[in-house]
Structure formats: C-alpha cells, structure tokens
Amino acid sequence: MIPPGTKLVMIGDSITDCGRMRPVGEGKGDALGSGYVSQIQALLDSTYPKLNLRMVNMGVSANTVRELRERWQSDVIGLRPDWVSIMIGINDMLRHYNRPMLTESHVSLGEYEETLEKLVEEAKVSGVREILLMTPFFIESSPDDVLRQMSLAYGAAVKRIGERQGTRFVDIQSAFDRYLEHHYSLELAADRVHPSQTGHMIIAREWLQAVGYRWD
Secondary structure, three states: OOOOOOEEEEEEOHHHHOOOOOOOEOOOOOOOOOOHHHHHHHHHHHHOOOOOOEEEEOOOOOOOHHHHHHHHHHHOHHHOOOEEEEEOOHHHHHHHHHOOOOHHHOOOHHHHHHHHHHHHHHHHHHOOOEEEEEOOOOOOOOOOOHHHHHHHHHHHHHHHHHHHHOOEEEOHHHHHHHHHOOOOHHHOOOOOOOOOHHHHHHHHHHHHHHOOOOOO
16 A cells, blocks of 8 residues: 555646646645546545545646656656656547647657656656556547557557556556446547546546555
C-alpha cells in the first residue's frame, strides 16, 4: 500500500482533469474534480483514515504528451511529490483523426514512447519514489476499430516503458474491455473517450488494485 503521509500527483488530460481546482488541484470539496482521482482519494480516506495521503490533481484537458512535457517541471517536479501517477495518450491518438490535415499536431507512437519515458526518467532523478503508468484507452469493443487498435499499440508502449523503468503498470484498456464483454460502450461514454461515473470507477478500481488496496 501507499506509505502514510505520501504526496501523490495525478497528471494527465481531461479524463484526469474533470474540472479540478486551478492552479493546483488540491483540497476539500471539488478540488480534485469529479472523476477517478476524487474516487481514489475518497476510497483511500474512508478505508485508511490514518494514511493522511496528500493527493494533487494536475490533469489538463486536451493535453498530449507534448503539453505534458512543457509543464512537467512546474506541474510535477516543482510540486516535489513522493509518488506520481500518469495517464496520457488519448489526445495523441485522436489528433490523427480529428485534425487529419494538421499533421504537425499528430503525435507518432515513437514520439509518444520516447517523450513519456524521458518524463519518467526525470521524475525518478528528481526523487519521486514511485511512479504509476496508466494506459490510454478507447471504449470500443470492436477489434477492427482503428482507434481501438491504436490504443493497444500506445498501451503496449506504456507497458514497455514500465518494464524498462521499473514502474507500476495499470492496464486501463483491459479493465474497460472486461466490462465491454457484458455491456455496450455507450453505457460508459457517448464519445467512447470521456467515461461516466461507472467508467471512472473502473479506472479507480484498477489503479487501487495496482497499489494493493484492500477493503479490510
């Protein structure tokens, strides 16, 4: 489990952001936003009241790994966290299709993997003790869907980085795939990207399992 008194920064795009407080998403009420970050915090606080975890949400909507690179010093290193959790990649994939003519905005798989790994390395050098890498996801059950295929490729890159860097790996795509064996994707996300509260709980549950969370 997470050591008592840990400062944990959760960073990513809109799926992490979820309306969190600016400039730093930390505090009571809706400071952590309305998504998986606040769900994780609530479950940890309610089950482990002595943990005294300091959680910070630094998600920014529409970010790709390039934007993450630009704000890494201020939004991660400068906050001096003990743990960092990263989920980025859906916008890196989407740019190929929602901005097809703006090729300069496209983030290739190679650039994605190289940039994300550099961020992990910088976090480790700065003194971050534990890093969780979460795969991007696309909530679609059809194996022929092009973004579903891209999600698997970008998720595999995240796994490779985790293996090379010795981080915790959280396979969010697989967690959604298990749900989609029983339900249609529209039940979780009309756009197959931004999940409902059930979808955010799927993310939270997978994350918590990766850190050894137990109800008892």
